[in-house]
Amino acid sequence: MTSTLPNDNIKSFDEQITNKLISEIIRDRIKSKGTRFSANDNIADFINPGELKVLEKEVASRIKDLLKSLVIDVDNDHNTQETAERVSKMYLNEVFKGRYHEQPKVTSFPNDKNLDEIYTVGPITVRSACSHHLVPILGECWIGIKPGSKVIGLSKFARVADWVFSRPHIQEEAVMILADEIEKLCEPKGLGIIVKAQHYCMKWRGVKEPNTSMINSVVRGDFRHDISLKQEFFELVRQQSSNNNY
Numbered sequence: 001m002t003s004t005l006p007n008d009n010i011k012s013f014d015e016q017i018t019n020k021l022i023s024e025i026i027r028d029r030i031k032s033k034g035t036r037f038s039a040n041d042n043i044a045d046f047i048n049p050g051e052l053k054v055l056e057k058e059v060a061s062r063i064k065d066l067l068k069s070l071v072i073d074v075d076n077d078h079n080t081q082e083t084a085e086r087v088s089k090m091y092l093n094e095v096f097k098g099r100y101h102e103q104p105k106v107t108s109f110p111n112d113k114n115l116d117e118i119y120t121v122g123p124i125t126v127r128s129a130c131s132h133h134l135v136p137i138l139g140e141c142w143i144g145i146k147p148g149s150k151v152i153g154l155s156k157f158a159r160v161a162d163w164v165f166s167r168p169h170i171q172e173e174a175v176m177i178l179a180d181e182i183e184k185l186c187e188p189k190g191l192g193i194i195v196k197a198q199h200y201c202m203k204w205r206g207v208k209e210p211n212t213s214m215i216n217s218v219v220r221g222d223f224r225h226d227i228s229l230k231q232e233f234f235e236l237v238r239q240q241s242s243n244n245n246y
């Protein structure tokens with residue numbers, strides 16, 4: 001039987017594909033599972049192989065419409081002729097890749113030697129964008145670990161931080177999400193994270209304060225309960241702090 005009836009439920013899969021934008025198809029999949037898809041959520045599990053390329057085209061066409069609404073002559077202005085395609089690629093594969101791409105592979109190892117001394121890694125450069133204006137947040141991050149049952153390589157902290165921060169965020173939530181991911185990967189007995197960042201929505205627009213930064217932290221497990229351990233964490237980070245400006 002051919003699907004001639006005007007009912008979406010009996011349309012073939014291909015018909016549904018051709019009638020819907022890829023963003024709608026992905027959104028429907030997420031909604032059918034009852035999963036959240038806020039700006040700082042990763043949605044890679046709902047994107048099938050090859051679909052990111054299709055999404056890239058859809059986003060480019062929307063950005064082109066945005067440029068037209070801004071009354072920019074995209075047909076004749078040689079500077080903006082391919083801006084829509086560039087911005088689409090930049091969002092999906094660079095600055096917001098942490099939404100659309102899988103987490104980088106991180107292998108964990110059993111903590112056979114029962115290491116239990118704390119260590120810190122940092123500064124790790126973090127780059128994000130505020131969810132409110134989509135302008136950059138640039139800063140540094142320090143991660144402190146009291147090892148638990150598993151350990152991961154030092155460079156992996158930087159990879160996971162980059163993946164988590166490469167999404168539209170507010171800084172307070174970014175730190176919590178990073179803490180959740182690190183807990184999943186190495187189940188530490190204690191975890192501390194500090195982020196110091198400059199927000200371009202304060203530097204470039206709004207109040208235009210060029211030197212203001214925001215620092216926030218999260219401490220979990222033994223770092224939360226043991227005051228001396230928490231102090232040791234903050235002291236180690238103080239020694240690692242750099243004076244980089246963004």
Ligand SMILES: [Zn+2]
Binds near residue numbers: 130131132133134135
């Ligand atoms: Zn903002």
